[in-house]
Amino acid sequence: MSKTISLIGLGAMGTALANALLDAGHVTTVWNRTSARADALIARGARLAETVTEAIAASDAIILCLTDYVAVETTVADVGPRLAGKTVVNLTNGRPDEVRAVATRLGASGARYLDGGIMATPPMIGTPDAFILYSGSAQAFEDATEHLATFGQNHYLGEDPVLAAVNDLALLSAMYGLFGGYLHATALAGSVGVTAKQFLPLVEPWLAAMMTALPDYAERIDSGDHARDVMSNLAMQSVAITNIVAASRSQGIDPAFMEPMERLAQKRLAGGFGADEVSGIIEVMRGK
Numbered sequence: 001m002s003k004t005i006s007l008i009g010l011g012a013m014g015t016a017l018a019n020a021l022l023d024a025g026h027v028t029t030v031w032n033r034t035s036a037r038a039d040a041l042i043a044r045g046a047r048l049a050e051t052v053t054e055a056i057a058a059s060d061a062i063i064l065c066l067t068d069y070v071a072v073e074t075t076v077a078d079v080g081p082r083l084a085g086k087t088v089v090n091l092t093n094g095r096p097d098e099v100r101a102v103a104t105r106l107g108a109s110g111a112r113y114l115d116g117g118i119m120a121t122p123p124m125i126g127t128p129d130a131f132i133l134y135s136g137s138a139q140a141f142e143d144a145t146e147h148l149a150t151f152g153q154n155h156y157l158g159e160d161p162v163l164a165a166v167n168d169l170a171l172l173s174a175m176y177g178l179f180g181g182y183l184h185a186t187a188l189a190g191s192v193g194v195t196a197k198q199f200l201p202l203v204e205p206w207l208a209a210m211m212t213a214l215p216d217y218a219e220r221i222d223s224g225d226h227a228r229d230v231m232s233n234l235a236m237q238s239v240a241i242t243n244i245v246a247a248s249r250s251q252g253i254d255p256a257f258m259e260p261m262e263r264l265a266q267k268r269l270a271g272g273f274g275a276d277e278v279s280g281i282i283e284v285m286r287g288k
Ligand code: FVH
Pocket: 009, 010, 011, 012, 013, 014, 015, 032, 033, 034, 037, 065, 066, 067, 068, 070, 071, 074, 075, 091, 092, 093, 094, 118, 119, 120, 121, 122
């Protein structure tokens, strides 16, 4: 508990991170562009830095949790040299090119850079359900481990700084696919008078049952073999996909969420893979 930590960014997530650090008894310095957002944390014992420079000077490890990389660039633009010898943990959602640029720039300033992707909502922080992906400097991960452990389960993915961000975006892609599919399904069922609450006991177990297909899909994807032991072939499934799009239109539901899936299925079908599993659509996504 001896080392101090500085946290830059006190939005919903930054505040949850700061509370977890304070709960664990860590000496915590905070900075936020709108300083009033720090009031409740100061009442709990956090130290307020008046400037970013002060926040950096206060600790060997600095955590950034901001809206985006524009905010990150704005915040660290003038403080490069002050980061020499420091550990910087950036938990801001970003794209690989942005991560690479910031990692290179801060690395050139002499900082040890660790990028992170938070797979949790603010109330989950500090519980075992929160998991956070990290990549970049292994030394930085080790240096900050004691503090990072207060947030949830940590997964260090490797030295390449973009690993965490790409895995984060991939997991969010799976989540938005699920949410979008659920919303489309609920709208379609709603077009014949079924309420969301009535539909829930049908859609929940259905999605849970379909999740069990993923290990088989993973095997097919890694081996490139979508043709072995096919149970539900693409030709059959693409009829259902096209029916979903057509039925949505006739029921007055915007099919925009399902149309890309129909296009992908048709392209794979046109490639002569109708007898394969639907998992083969990934080859079209990969541009093959
Ligand atoms: N909240 C969530 O559910 C998700 C869960 C998964 C991970 N995300 C990522 O966490 C990052 C921060 O998200 P957040 O929820 O804390 O976001 P906000 O509550 O909107 O707070 C944004 C903070 O960023 C500061 N900020 C924005 N622009 C600037 C700037 N140009 N210069 C300095 N600071 C800036 C903002 O300051 P202020 O508006 O209070 O002055 C907040 O501190 C994010 O990457 C999520 O994807 C959260």
